Amino acid sequence: GAGVSQTPSNKVTEKGKYVELRCDPISGHTALYWYRQSLGQGPEFLIYFQGTGAADDSGLPNDRFFAVRPEGSVSTLKIQRTERGDSAVYLCASSFRLGGVETEAFFGQGTRLTVV
Amino acid sequence: AQRVTQPEKLLSVFKGAPVELKCNYSYSGSPELFWYVQYSRQRLQLLLRHISRESIKGFTADLNKGETSFHLKKPFAQEEDSAMYYCALSGGGYQKVTFGTGTKLQVIP
Numbered sequence: 619g620a621g622v623s624q625t626p627s628n629k630v631t632e633k634g635k636y637v638e639l640r641c642d643p644i645s646g647h648t649a650l651y652w653y654r655q656s657l658g659q660g661p662e663f664l665i666y667f668q669g670t671g672a673a674d675d676s677g678l679p680n681d682r683f684f685a686v687r688p689e690g691s692v693s694t695l696k697i698q699r700t701e702r703g704d705s706a707v708y709l710c711a712s713s714f715r716l717g718g719v720e721t722e723a724f725f726g727q728g729t730r731l732t733v734v
Numbered sequence: 735a736q737r738v739t740q741p742e743k744l745l746s747v748f749k750g751a752p753v754e755l756k757c758n759y760s761y762s763g764s765p766e767l768f769w770y771v772q773y774s775r776q777r778l779q780l781l782l783r784h785i786s787r788e789s790i791k792g793f794t795a796d797l798n799k800g801e802t803s804f805h806l807k808k809p810f811a812q813e814e815d816s817a818m819y820y821c822a823l824s825g826g827g828y829q830k831v832t833f834g835t836g837t838k839l840q841v842i843p
Binding site: 621649651653658659660661662663673674676677713715720722723724725726727 | 820822835
């Protein structure tokens with residue numbers, strides 16, 4: 619597909635379990651972003667990748683959250699020992715960014731995570 | 735710290751009436767300002783950014799540095815404008831964007 623794809627679209631997990639959320643960016647996009655959107659709030663920045671490296675991970679709330687992008691394309695957001703407060707929609711976006719050139723960032727449809 | 739404030743959770747207007755969605759920001763430096771829109775059951779998408787100075791779907795927004803505001807305006811609301819609107823800022827480009835809490839615009843036929 620031409621857009622940013624996130625899987626699964628919905629995930630229900632028990633408190634304390636480990637989850638992985640996947641993001642397939644638009645082909646050729648060098649930058650990838652993860653956001654978290656809690657109910658009634660705007661998206662909140664988590665982490666930004668440029669290529670394979672995390673250029674800014676200052677938004678990750680604690681060490682239970684980790685993200686990788688090993689080949690500079692697909693990214694996985696990993697959450698250990700999930701808590702009920704982790705319940706939210708997790709959004710991924712991608713853009714082409716190289717030197718001073720940057721295109722618009724396009725968002726995926728999100729993964730709705732519910733921790734019970 | 736950077737912050738975006740959207741004071742209205744819900745704004746209801748009649749079709750054909752003018753629309754103004756308010757946005758104020760706090761940022762030490764020169765921010766880049768955006769408006770994003772999310773239509774029902776669709777993805778979040780960029781509506782406009784202040785540096786492009788474009789009018790998209792009849793919407794405009796002017797950055798007022800003195801009042802630290804970036805209000806979104808449209809002279810005549812249409813039913814298809816009903817959506818959730820988010821004001822956002824960054825230090826430049828799309829990295830580490832800070833979003834407001836959003837305003838739901840409801841256009842009454």
